Amino acid sequence: MATISEQQMGERSADASAIWRPRLSPKARLRWDEVEKRYMLVFPEAALMLNETAPEILKLCDGEHTIEGIVDSLVQRFVGIDREAMKEDVTGFLTRIRARGLLEG
């Protein structure tokens, strides 16, 4: 039984970018939506409509990339994006979907 103590949780959020290597939960699937012409994240309890960057973030949630790694990859891809703002977006998005049980680790 794997549990995370609250102390470790605190460390994680304080220094998330260094150690966090998010992996998309196996129950969640990226699905192209023909009706709205954009990606959604589908899982048993709901479906989330995604903006343009979210699917690119999720494709990098493979348990290998760190937050820094994800941000680096996105900054290269979306030219002219501010790195700090992107990092804030990525961290915020991943924290939210993690709270919904959509990320492992």
Next chain:
Amino acid sequence: MPAPRPYTLVAEITYRCPLRCLYCSNPVNFHEMRNELSTEQWVRTFSEADDLGVVQVHLSGGEPVVRKDLPELIRHARSRDLYTNLITGGTLLNEEKLRLFRDCGLEHIQLSLQDTDRKAAELVAGVRSYTKKLEIARLIKQVGFPLTINVVLHRLNIEHVPALIAQAAELGAQRLELANTQYHAWAQENQTALMPTRAQLDQAEAVVLEARPRYQGTMEIAYVKADYYSDYPKPCMGGWARNYMVIIPTGEVLPCHAAHVIPGLHFDSVRDRSLTTIWAESQGLNAFRGDAWMQEPCRS
């Protein structure tokens, strides 16, 4: 008012079930409703649901595994790129079926457990099933499915919530749903035996709130409160007849699985009309939309 886009289809493909749970949410006269839709009718219905914009299908019941055509239904749902979830009691599963369902494209399994105590679990389920269910939970993980465990809470098991949480984690569930009994259908018949006390409910909720942070990132714990003790009744699933529909074994399209007991509503069957037509025009579904049902002066 144009019909909204539905996202979720709950396909109750049969009312047949080897379990006899005291809190069963199937209608009390389900034994009279044996005229199940055929494979072809379900296949057409899934295609029409996809065309309407549905993105996920929950194969439910009754016990959906009693239907011999379940592999075909899973395969068709996936061919339409529908997220496909099986909601099962587990007792009719085995490794061979699980591998077959996986190869057909099934993506997730929700397994019901009754209790952590064997005797109490089997008293509530009405048949010997406890050991088999645990064995199936392990096989589900072994075959590689993400697993949700759901437990309906009532007076006899609500004090076992700490043990239920530990058990679900040990079984490798990525989500545990602890849902207080909704008192309609069989649960209403058996209400005297099932209703917990206010103190039991408060205690269970406190245990869940305490446990959640410990399992964050490994297991999500959902807790559905008891309507009887909430400040307000829950809104209707957040989307009855709007982003969610239930089709019962005989083909009627409902806003929720218990709606056929509401007087004055008529629900159409996919046997008689296309799902597209029903979704747009059904009197029973439209009653849950907009504000035409309101009396003056509330409406204006």
